[in-house]
Amino acid sequence: MTSDAAVPIPDPGRYKLCLFVTGSTPRSARAIENMQKICDENLHGRYDLEIIDVYENPEATRDLQIIATPTLVKILPEPLRRIIGDLSDKERVLAGLNLAPVGAAHNRSK
Amino acid sequence: MQHQQDHHASAAAAGLAKTPTGIRGLDDITLGGLPKGRPALLCGAAGCGKTLFSMTFLVNGATAYDEPGVFMSFEERARDLEENVASLGYHLADLVADKKLVVDHIHIEHSEIEESGDYDLEGLFVRLGFAIDSIGAKRVVLDTIEALFSGLSDTALLRAELRRLFGWLKDKGVTAIITAERGEGQLTRFGIEEYVSDCVILLDNRVEDQITTRRLRVVKYRGSAHGTNEYPFLIDAEGITVLPITSAGLKHKISLEPVSTGVDDLDAMLGAGGYFRGSSVLISGLAGTGKSTYGAAFVDAACRRGSRCLYFAFEESPEQIARNMRSVGFDLQQHADSGLLRFEAARPSIYGFEMHLARMYRDIERFDPQAIVVDPISAFRGPSMEIHATLVRIADICKSRGITAVFTSLSTVGDQMNESERSVSSLMDTWISLTDMEANGERNRVLYILKSRGMSHSKQLREYQLSDKGIHFVDVYAGPEGVLTGTARLAQEAREREASKARQQNIQKMHRELTRKREAAERRIAELHADLAREEDEVRRIIEQEEAREATLGSDRSTMATARGQQHGQ
Numbered sequence: 001m002t003s004d005a006a007v008p009i010p011d012p013g014r015y016k017l018c019l020f021v022t023g024s025t026p027r028s029a030r031a032i033e034n035m036q037k038i039c040d041e042n043l044h045g046r047y048d049l050e051i052i053d054v055y056e057n058p059e060a061t062r063d064l065q066i067i068a069t070p071t072l073v074k075i076l077p078e079p080l081r082r083i084i085g086d087l088s089d090k091e092r093v094l095a096g097l098n099l100a101p102v103g104a105a106h107n108r109s110k
Numbered sequence: 111m112q113h114q115q116d117h118h119a120s121a122a123a124a125g126l127a128k129t130p131t132g133i134r135g136l137d138d139i140t141l142g143g144l145p146k147g148r149p150a151l152l153c154g155a156a157g158c159g160k161t162l163f164s165m166t167f168l169v170n171g172a173t174a175y176d177e178p179g180v181f182m183s184f185e186e187r188a189r190d191l192e193e194n195v196a197s198l199g200y201h202l203a204d205l206v207a208d209k210k211l212v213v214d215h216i217h218i219e220h221s222e223i224e225e226s227g228d229y230d231l232e233g234l235f236v237r238l239g240f241a242i243d244s245i246g247a248k249r250v251v252l253d254t255i256e257a258l259f260s261g262l263s264d265t266a267l268l269r270a271e272l273r274r275l276f277g278w279l280k281d282k283g284v285t286a287i288i289t290a291e292r293g294e295g296q297l298t299r300f301g302i303e304e305y306v307s308d309c310v311i312l313l314d315n316r317v318e319d320q321i322t323t324r325r326l327r328v329v330k331y332r333g334s335a336h337g338t339n340e341y342p343f344l345i346d347a348e349g350i351t352v353l354p355i356t357s358a359g360l361k362h363k364i365s366l367e368p369v370s371t372g373v374d375d376l377d378a379m380l381g382a383g384g385y386f387r388g389s390s391v392l393i394s395g396l397a398g399t400g401k402s403t404y405g406a407a408f409v410d411a412a413c414r415r416g417s418r419c420l421y422f423a424f425e426e427s428p429e430q431i432a433r434n435m436r437s438v439g440f441d442l443q444q445h446a447d448s449g450l451l452r453f454e455a456a457r458p459s460i461y462g463f464e465m466h467l468a469r470m471y472r473d474i475e476r477f478d479p480q481a482i483v484v485d486p487i488s489a490f491r492g493p494s495m496e497i498h499a500t501l502v503r504i505a506d507i508c509k510s511r512g513i514t515a516v517f518t519s520l521s522t523v524g525d526q527m528n529e530s531e532r533s534v535s536s537l538m539d540t541w542i543s544l545t546d547m548e549a550n551g552e553r554n555r556v557l558y559i560l561k562s563r564g565m566s567h568s569k570q571l572r573e574y575q576l577s578d579k580g581i582h583f584v585d586v587y588a589g590p591e592g593v594l595t596g597t598a599r600l601a602q603e604a605r606e607r608e609a610s611k612a613r614q615q616n617i618q619k620m621h622r623e624l625t626r627k628r629e630a631a632e633r634r635i636a637e638l639h640a641d642l643a644r645e646e647d648e649v650r651r652i653i654e655q656e657e658a659r660e661a662t663l664g665s666d667r668s669t670m671a672t673a674r675g676q677q678h679g680q
Binding site for chain 2: 020022027030031034054055058059061062065066067068069070071079080081082083084085086087088089090092093095096
């Protein structure tokens with residue numbers, strides 16, 4: 001326990017997110033815009049968001065199991081979640097990020 | 111075979127480029143392989159070998175055709191995959207290290223995925239494109255892409271994207287195999303065949319009588335001829351073998367060169383000095399008459415000449431055969447040790463007929479023997495039609511390769527011809543029957559040649575003995591059986607004479623009948639002619655009378671007129 005004190009303890013509530021997009025297509029732009037908005041409104045600076053263009057960084061698709069684009073990957077906090085689409089359905093995005101009320105998170109009907 | 115080669119030539123002439131799979135047999139059926147630069151669909155139920163099949167396609171491409179490949183696995187993890195195909199002798203890690211292969215596991219976990227708004231599968235395209243470009247891949251396998259349907263909910267979008275993906279693969283110029291699960295009432299569960307339609311191959315794994323047989327069928331091959339039957343295939347430590355069961359036809363070259371039977375007296379009896387090279391020989395006999403010994407004698411003689419022999423044993427283990435044959439003076443072990451003789455032993459019941467056939471075909475192809483022994487064919491149990499079909503194919507395979515094949519068969523007392531013998535008798539060029547005869551209170555082993563095509567062979571029954579010196583013939587046997595044969599023949603000839611006489615009499619009778627009828631007809635024609643003539647006469651006579659009467663009437667009238675005139679004139 002004493003050794004841990006030297007390392008800054010990561011904020012357990014801090015989000016590590018990756019958004020995979022395909023160049024500058026309208027859908028990609030839409031996804032980025034929606035993401036920014038959700039972060040600003042719900043995460044209030046408690047996040048690191050990396051935007052990855054799969055055309056420029058194709059090997060990243062393999063590392064994070066990307067098949068659909070756009071895909072938002074919530075790496076932290078666990079569990080890992082993928083939210084695919086242009087993030088226009090805010091309710092679902094929040095559910096995926098575990099930010100919605102408990103009832104909504106469990107009510108992910110398809 | 112000839113037929114196939116003809117097709118082969120025409121396909122090549124048409125210019126449809128093909129990519130060889132390197133899977134023995136499949137390239138024969140498809141006349142060269144899969145359509146080059148296009149996706150092909152490989153479908154089948156779970157556990158029928160889709161993954162192994164498609165992996166073999168890539169491994170062969172990487173090792174034999176210098177075509178690197180990408181394996182996109184939607185189901186098995188790379189590590190599991192590697193372990194599973196290790197049983198076929200494939201070392202994926204080495205191929206990956208040599209940049210001949212990329213294995214990418216696409217993990218789709220429905221529970222970690224949330225869908226929010228529009229998306230497409232561009233990520234998959236980029237990922238696949240990256241893998242292809244990283245090693246310059248020419249071959250791609252997507253196994254099993256339908257897994258996407260369980261991970262993503264928008265099936266309409268998936269279908270559109272899959273269509274785009276297959277088009278994209280075509281543009282990339284890679285030869286791809288798309289695997290899919292067999293569906294109810296259609297080839298694949300999600301109807302992928304609608305999008306991949308250049309070449310569709312169906313794998314099947316059926317269990318009949320507790321015996322599993324894997325089968326393959328080329329359902330469709332656009333722009334190319336292909337074998338349309340169901341072909342059995344085999345997956346074992348040697349990889350995958352598909353057996354193209356084409357009838358070898360009757361075009362194989364024949365040979366007049368004798369091959370020693372290994373028994374001098376039998377060579378002499380056969381007239382030609384042995385079996386013909388490339389012929390099929392059936393040795394049938396009761397239990398304990400030494401069928402296998404004759405097989406061993408043949409093998410021993412062949413190996414001594416330096417020929418390669420393959421011995422298919424279905425009842426005894428190789429060790430058992432070697433030991434038993436040593437007791438009658440044939441040391442088969444030395445030939446096995448020198449590599450000229452090879453034993454392939456299997457219980458007949460462990461596979462279906464077609465599986466046995468596939469295995470034997472592969473063994474023959476690999477070992478390339480000049481002679482084979484199948485000991486015994488009577489070990490096969492099943493419908494005679496299937497046994498027959500299997501044996502026809504083995505005999506055809508041997509004939510087309512000029513392999514002399516000796517088949518042994520166990521007969522039972524009272525049943526002169528058992529199922530397998532009856533079904534193959536017409537296939538066999540030479541049939542030697544072994545039996546034992548009871549005479550003077552002892553049983554003696556007796557051999558006779560039932561038939562031997564193209565040879566003037568002895569028709570005698572010969573007694574033989576088995577000793578530690580081998581097979582030894584003794585003096586000509588002349589028992590009641592022979593006499594019986596004689597009288598039976600005489601009786602038959604007499605019957606035939608009777609029959610011939612009766613037939614001749616019948617013919618004569620028919621001749622007489624015909625003559626009589628012809629005469630009757632002619633008589634009636636003559637009568638009719640006579641009637642007609644009579645009628646003509648009658649008619650002519652009446653006409654003449656009428657004319658005469660007309661004339662008379664005319665003259666009467668004028669006479670009357672004259673008479674009247676005279677009266678008026680008065």
